Amino acid sequence: MKIYYLPLDSSGWKPADQQLMTFISSKRQDKVRKYMQVSSQRLSLYAALTARMGISLLTGIPASRLAFQADSGQKPVCISAPDADFNFSHTRNAILCCVSSKDPAGADIERLRAAPLKIMRRFYHQEETEYVTQGSEQEQSQRFFEIWTKKEAYSKQLGLGLNLSPESYNTLSPELSSCLLTWRQEDYLCSVCGRDLSSIEKIMLTEEDIQEFYLG
Numbered sequence: 001m002k003i004y005y006l007p008l009d010s011s012g013w014k015p016a017d018q019q020l021m022t023f024i025s026s027k028r029q030d031k032v033r034k035y036m037q038v039s040s041q042r043l044s045l046y047a048a049l050t051a052r053m054g055i056s057l058l059t060g061i062p063a064s065r066l067a068f069q070a071d072s073g074q075k076p077v078c079i080s081a082p083d084a085d086f087n088f089s090h091t092r093n094a095i096l097c098c099v100s101s102k103d104p105a106g107a108d109i110e111r112l113r114a115a116p117l118k119i120m121r122r123f124y125h126q127e128e129t130e131y132v133t134q135g136s137e138q139e140q141s142q143r144f145f146e147i148w149t150k151k152e153a154y155s156k157q158l159g160l161g162l163n164l165s166p167e168s169y170n171t172l173s174p175e176l177s178s179c180l181l182t183w184r185q186e187d188y189l190c191s192v193c194g195r196d197l198s199s200i201e202k203i204m205l206t207e208e209d210i211q212e213f214y215l216g
Helices: 015-023 026-034 038-059 117-123 126-133 137-158 207-215
Strands: 002-007 085-091 094-100 105-111 180-185 188-194 201-204
Touching (some): 002 038, 015 207, 094 105, 117 126, 117 137, 126 137
Parallel strands (some): 085 105
Antiparallel strands (some): 002 094, 105 188
C-alpha cells in the first residue's frame, strides 16, 4: 500500500489550480466548486489529483485515461483499474491518500485540537472510551482522534460509511487493530486500514510534485 501525505497551502486559488481542474472528471469539478471556501476547493481538487496520480503510478495507466464511478452512498471506485483500491481524506491544510494494488483500503486524517470528549458516549465502544479517559488530560485529545481516525478508516475500508454503527465495533480489539495503522504527522492524526500492512510505503508530497506530474 502506498500512503501519500500532502500538506496544502490555503492562501488562495492559484493559476495552476485552474489548469489542474481539467485533469479531473466533470463530476469532481462540480464537487470542487460546491465548496464555499477556496481552501476546501483546493483540498478537494488536490485529493482527487493525488488519488489519480497514485493509481496511475501503481498500474501504469496514464492518469488521463482513468475513469471513476461514485454511486450515492458508496465508496468511489476506479473502473479503469478494478484491481486497485484507493481512499482519501482531507482536513484543514492536509490530505491523506492510500492506494492499494489488491485489497480494500481506508484512510482518515484529523487535525489535532481540543477533542469533543462528550460525544464518545454515542460513537465509541466502551473499551475505546476507557482508553481515552485513562490518559492524562494532555493525552486525551490525541487518544480521542486516534480512535476517531481508526473508526473512520475502518468503515471506509469496508465501504459502509454511516451504515456501520460506530459504537458497535472496537478498533482496539486484536482482530481490528491488526489491520489498522495510526501515526502522528505534524499536527495531524492519520490512520489507514488494510488487510495487509506489511508492505506500506509512506510518501511525502508537495503541491509542486502534483503540478509537475500533471503539468510537466
